Amino acid sequence: MAQHYWLVKQEPSDYAWSAFEKDGRAAWTGVRNYAARLHLRAMAVGDRVAYYHSNEGKEVVGVAQVVRTAYPDPTADEGDWSAVDLAPLHPLKASVPLTVIKADKVLKDMALVKQSRLSVMPVTPAQWERLMELGKVG
DNA sequence: GCCAACGTTGGC
DNA sequence: GCCAACGTTGGC
Numbered sequence: 001m002a003q004h005y006w007l008v009k010q011e012p013s014d015y016a017w018s019a020f021e022k023d024g025r026a027a028w029t030g031v032r033n034y035a036a037r038l039h040l041r042a043m044a045v046g047d048r049v050a051y052y053h054s055n056e057g058k059e060v061v062g063v064a065q066v067v068r069t070a071y072p073d074p075t076a077d078e079g080d081w082s083a084v085d086l087a088p089l090h091p092l093k094a095s096v097p098l099t100v101i102k103a104d105k106v107l108k109d110m111a112l113v114k115q116s117r118l119s120v121m122p123v124t125p126a127q128w129e130r131l132m133e134l135g136k137v138g
Numbered sequence: 139g140c141c142a143a144c145g146t147t148g149g150c
Numbered sequence: 151g152c153c154a155a156c157g158t159t160g161g162c
Contacts, residue, residue: 011160033145055160098161117144117159 005123006043007050007060007112008086017051017061021088025067028120029075029083036120040082041070049086050123050131052112059097060131063089092135106130 008028010016020026031037043049043066051062068085075083101107107130111121123131132138 009160035145058161115144116142116161119159 004042004044004047005050005125005128006039006047006066007052007110007121007123008064009052009054009112009119011055012053012057013055017053017088017091020051020064020086021062021091025085025087027074027083028086029073031073031083031120032076032079032081033117033119035115035118037082039120039122040084042122043069043084045069048089048128050128051088057095057097058099059095060092060101060135061095062091063132063135063137065089090137092132092137094134094136096131096134100134104130104134107134 010020015026028040031040045066045068047066049064049066050060051064052060064086066084067087070082070084073081073083098112101110102113107113107127110123110127111118115121
């Protein structure tokens with residue numbers, strides 16, 4: 001089974017990477033968007049997930065992995081929504097700001113740029129490789 | 139704080 | 151089922 005790559009957005013004032021690292025694991029709940037739900041449901045255990053700080057920072061700061069596949073979101077009062085569990089793997093040695101992503105030949109086509117309101121999105125292997133290169137990982 | 143983008147809702 | 155109005159997100 002091929003590994004897939006994803007990116008999730010989070011406002012640092014809401015749940016920053018540092019808090020995520022401290023917790024060691026988090027239920028990714030509260031997603032109320034059909035496109036994002038589709039992506040959550042496509043996640044497999046072990047998939048890599050880039051962690052992006054929206055609004056404040058506007059940069060990719062770390063790498064997480066999926067530790068539990070989609071299950072009914074316990075925070076949803078009504079409707080058919082999904083959550084997954086994520087665990088932090090490591091921070092990027094150099095965070096990758098949106099300005100750099102927009103200026104990069106490979107990364108400028110990311111959903112992050114094209115669909116600015118989507119909170120969970122796939123990342124192509126080429127984009128992932130470039131992101132890790134810029135993040136000084138590996 | 140403003141505003142553009144865009145997803146969702148509701149009237150017809 | 152279409153489309154205008156509305157609400158939310160998120161960059162600037």
